[in-house]
Amino acid sequence: MKRLNPRLTEQWLGANFWSRSGGPLMWRHYDPQVVREELSTLHRHGLNMTRSFFYWPDFQPQPDVIDETKCEFFADFLDAHAELDMSTIPTFLVGHMSGENWDPVWRNGRSIYRDVWMVGREAFYIENLTSRFCTHPAIAGWLISNEIPIYGGEDDTAVVAEWARLMVHAVRAGGGHQPVSIGDGAWGEEVTGHDSGFSVRALGALTDFVGPHVYAMETDLVRQHLKAAFICQLAAIGGRPIVMEEFGLSSDFVSTENSAHYYRQLLYNTLLAGASGWIAWNNTDYDHILDQRPYSHHPFEVHFGITDADGKPKPPLLELQEFARQLEAIDAAHCHPGDVQAALVVSSYLAEGYSFAHEIDRAMVEANCEQGHVALREAGIPGAVIREHEDGGLAPGYALYLIPSVKALASPTWHQLAELAEGGATVYVSYCAGESSSQRGPWWNATEPLFGVRNALRYGLNDYVEDDLVELTFVRDFGAIGSGETLHFPAAGNENSRARLPVAVTAGEVVAVDAQGEPAIIAREHGLGRTVLCTYPLEHFAARRRDANPDDSWRLYLALAQIAGIEPAVRVNDPRVLVDYLVHDDASQYWFLVSESAEPLECAVRCPDRATTLSGQAVDHVELAPYGVQVIRVPA
Secondary structure, eight states, rough: OOOOOOOSSSSSEEEEETTTTTTGGGGGGHHHHHHHHHHHHHTTHHHHHHHHEHHHHHHEEEEEEEOHHHHHHHHHHHHHHTTTTOEEEEEEEOOTTTTTEOOOOOTOOTTTTTTTHHOOOHHHHHHHHHHEEESSBBBEEEEEEEEEHHOOOOOHHHHHHHHHHHHHHHHHHTOOOOOOEEOSOOOOOHHHHHHOOHHHHHTTTTTTOBBEEEEEOOHHHHHHHHHHHHHHHGGGOOOBOOOOOOOOOOOSSSSSHHHHHHHHHHHHHHHTTTTEEEEOOOOOOOGGGTSSSTTOOOGGGGGGSSTTTTOOOOHHHHHHHHHHHHHHHGGGGGGEOOOSEEEEOOOGGGGGGTTTTOOHHHHHHHHHHHHHHHHHHHHOOOEEEEOOOTTSOOOOOOOOOEEEEBBOOOOHHHHHHHHHHHHTTTEEEEEOOOOOSTOOSOBOOSSHHHHEHHHHHHHHOOOOOOSSEEEEEEEEBBBBBBBTOOOEEEEEOOOTTTTOOOOEEEESSEEOOOOOEEEEEEEEEEEEEEEEESOOOOOHHTSSSSSSOOHHHHHHHHHEEEEEEESSSSSSTTTTTEEEEETTTOOOOEEEEEEEEOOOOOEEOEEEEEEEEETTBBBEEEETTTOOEEEEEEEE
């Protein structure tokens, strides 16, 4: 099956830009020489664009006034880009920036979205600025706002969508023909489980790309390295190209070496997840303006730069430079994620807003699926993240469906799973009672015909997992897992979710048992395929633990892939090495090996005889630096 991968006509690699001469107040202290020095540094290191900002209080000082001096400065700023054959994406409503909200003095608390006069003033401002600059060759696109959900105070999806429609129309009315998006961060319910009013799906219907802003904190290193990649795949629900619009780190939060590791991991893993643009936060440090807001009260914001306050490159910029070289080496603008046979299923309860479905369980869908995504990557199996349709149904055509630690699917989907198995698919489902106490337990039906088991639950109670270490011993061969082998899973979760599903086996076949001898993994043949039930929430256990990865889930996922007949062209049998691939328009493949090890690794690689490194050397093993990346080319 093809992975969806809509792309922009240009591939963006750049930085969010505030000059070190003033940060958000740069237009009051505009220094054309400093700006050109800053842009030249970015350009020398392989970056081709910036994201820039019309600081709203300065550019629209009165409701019907556009500041001409600031516009002259911005015109020079655009000329400075053009001199280097660079481009920029201006952002209009700023608005929120770096830990502070910046209102125009005349707003007086009016609603950004609902006050007709206020919305009219916003449209006037956007249309006016667009008309001034839309013909400049340095304009690459437009963004309506910067993280406006934490500035505008609105959670009504319909209201937000209509406001966004008017703002996009203002860009088009001003003559802006370039790609446009909202700049909201892609933090909607479809990605997080929290309904912020900014629906990725609704806004995607109005815009040309979706731009995640990712600054997540984690308790597990592999989840941290893969989080942005998973968010890219969730944000693809909008059906638009994915641009990593903001990402980065304050060097006050991380060592020099680890800042490089984080950038490297995020860049390559999001490339493999389908991102077609990357705009780091941000171009410089601000040590020279420590007494200026927001830096005076958010000191860590001072050091988010990819250069220091004197313009010297920091490790993140060097990682961006190397990434630019690799993109050029593989001609990435003409590559797309390769076809896959495995699908990780996201329950519709994350995004569809069903009545009386608790937010805690919606957020759990995201967390459990994220951990399933990690396990699939550790197993070395390229896969797609697919969504259950509203009120039920999955896309057919995959050899393996993975449904990790699920409390609820829509009723028709449970019946469709049997049909998918009948047609030859392997369907894996693991149980989870849910983290909320509301109707705790499996919102499942057709459990016995699907899995060949009857549940042995007691109403109102859950079967709490007392063992701190769950041991699943296989009683027959299962893929590469031999009979008698035991997989180990530290238990975790709250008083509701740390629970198993007790079952009595009817038509199913027991594959593995727990330490008490109770059925833990049960398979049932259906026509050309099969279903596989795990009575423990293995992915949820890991999702709720620190330093969980790799755990033994990858072995189970690899065995499931083997049973489903999935055999990737390039294989490394080490969960510390993540493997995925891109396909060029000429049908050659580029396989990426991404290390999650803090130590150097040397590992054997199984791949076609004609495979080589990018430098043309034959491949039988690879050496990976700590958190390093190796690319293998397989010609058409």
